[in-house]
Amino acid sequence: MNYYIVAGEASGDLHGAHLIRALRGMDAHAQFRIVGGDQMQQASGEHAVLHIADMSYMGFVEVLVHIRSILRNLKTVKADLIAYRPDALVLIDFPGFNLKLAAFAKQHGIKVFYYISPKVWAWNTGRVKKIKRIVDHLFCILPFEVDFYAKWGMEVDYVGNPLLDAISQHHTNKQFKQSNGLDNKPLIALLPGSRKMEISKLLPEMSRLVKLFPGHQFVIAGAPNFDKSYYQHYIHGADIPIVFNQTYDLLKHAEAAVVASGTATLETALLHVPQVVVYKANALSIAIGRRVIKVAYISLVNLIMNKEVVKELIQEAANSNTISKELDQLLNNKIYREEMLAQYQALQERMGTPGASEKVARQLLAYLK
Template identity: 50%
Template sequence: MKYYLIAGERSGDFHAADLMRALRTEDAAAEFRFWGGDLMRAVGGELVHHYQDLAVMGFLEAATGVLKFRRYLKECEKDLQAYRPDVLILVDYGGFNLRVAKFAKAQGLKVFYYISPKIWAWNEGRVEQVKSRVDKMFVILPFEEEFYKRFDYPVDYAGNPTADAVAEFVPTADFHARNQLDQRPIIAVLPGSRKQEIEEMLHVMLAILPPFMVDYQFVVAGVDNLDRVYYQHFERNGIRLVFDQTFDLLSHATAALVTSGTATLETALFGVPQIVCYRTSNISYAIGKLVIKVPYISLVNLIAGHAVVKELIQNDFTARNLMDELKLLLTDEAYQARIKAGYDEIRTKLGQQQAAQKTAALMVGYLKDELKIRN
């Protein structure tokens, strides 16, 4: 069968690549065409656009990119018409993907959604769009099943792919030597994967370094989808950079400073005490406060249902607050124990269920059932 996938971000590329591999085990004749990244390209198929072309951050930034957004949307619509896949599989990235879903549905295409857009956080009204445009939704957070049930829309939860990936990961034995690190405990710095995020976050994260340098080393998780030259002006005063080794870094870290996103869940699943950080433009933040309906921004706290880790957001994200919180994180054993107990709750809720493989099996099963009905 022919599969057309759209992943608009780095984490979507990661999860979509796993799903594609799993689809191949369920459907040996699988053909892929996609909008995504290097991980999806490595699986095989035709890459239409890299997710870097699509990336925006915040409400204001999204608004200023409207013309580019519309251009890519029209291009995607034409490409779908020409390719005529057996199924369109959308991966997160709701602003773009829900519009593509509307077009695809009108063209009579089968539409699956893997990793629900976060409409439970800021726009419950979009549930009606999902119901009318998406044939099957496959969620990766356990509370999403209950959320959609409230709107009489059954979804499939087959586990969380991040939990599976962390459980299967084997740390590299020579991580320190390979990256020229010494034996001081590591504070991992995860500033995000997009330039807009990194510019907002990394200067503040690294400003707190001096009081900790004697006893700790700060190691920044760089990503290869950005030019390494871009990171050079951050690499100073003993700061180390490692590229595309986030899991290895977390497996060796004592504590972490993490930009809100999937990385907060990854950090929790590695058992690393963390501070969740986030800042965007003032206008984007003001708009966000009006529409966001959940009490937390980190997946850690949302899945647990209570505050497990500290969130420093917008005006609270200052060097002073970050320094004070990090000192507490490193020295207060009772605080560390409370965080790790919260992480245990999250692991229990998520489970380890080979999410990508089970989701692929469900998808192929639904498609085969549809073919039987047609024939």
């Protein structure tokens, strides 16, 4: 089978790579064309038609500012999709781009599979009707999504969460500190996101924490689509090491973490690291978001548990002063810390077991045959 797989950001690139490996194990004749990042390139042995470094924009205003680039990228992928004519188009998350691509593929008779549901339960639930029309099969990774889609008369496949696969397959580097030249102080992990907007707005606030916690060493988890010089531009001379492609090792060695809202919040929880969640965007994007988003929380941890397990500091609240107060609680309030870890354990039980990538690959092949 020929597969065309599209991911537009770092988390999708990770899940896409695992799916490619699973498909290779089940389909001896699998051929791939990809839109993604370094991990999908490595798994497929193919060069990406477009790289995630040139695609990932988040926020209403940010999308408008880069609309020409987005439309150009969409035109490029559409033309390449028609030229390649795959047996299956597999779209991973990234709904602003991928739903447009799904509609185009459907018009041209290409089977459309969507892996990781667009977050239509958060805002604009009317998009379910569009998804039902243009997507042949939808694979969901969050437990509550099955009931949500059922209310709209749509049957979906729940496959579990691919993060469980990635975490279960990770082998801890016990020499992590030594191999990265870190000292013996307890670590605090800084995860400022994988998009330019997130990093530019969150990292300056994160970097100010260094002086407030002299007994700890702060370490930044770098996204693979940036280099050290990019991060150094936002830490204003603070002594903060940056590590790349070692986020799980960093978290496994960390006493606590400050994490940009996104997939990383769930990864941090599944690795049992107490965290504070932060998020900042363009003020107009936030204002629009607050009017249209229908859920009570922004972090996946709180959404899945349907209560506040981790503290969320958004926009003006995401400053070094408020972050430091929450971080102090995570480090020094034993009861507070242990309650969060107990909630993480309940979260893990709710999430189920690894195997999402294999389940998607197996069901995708069954549908194709």
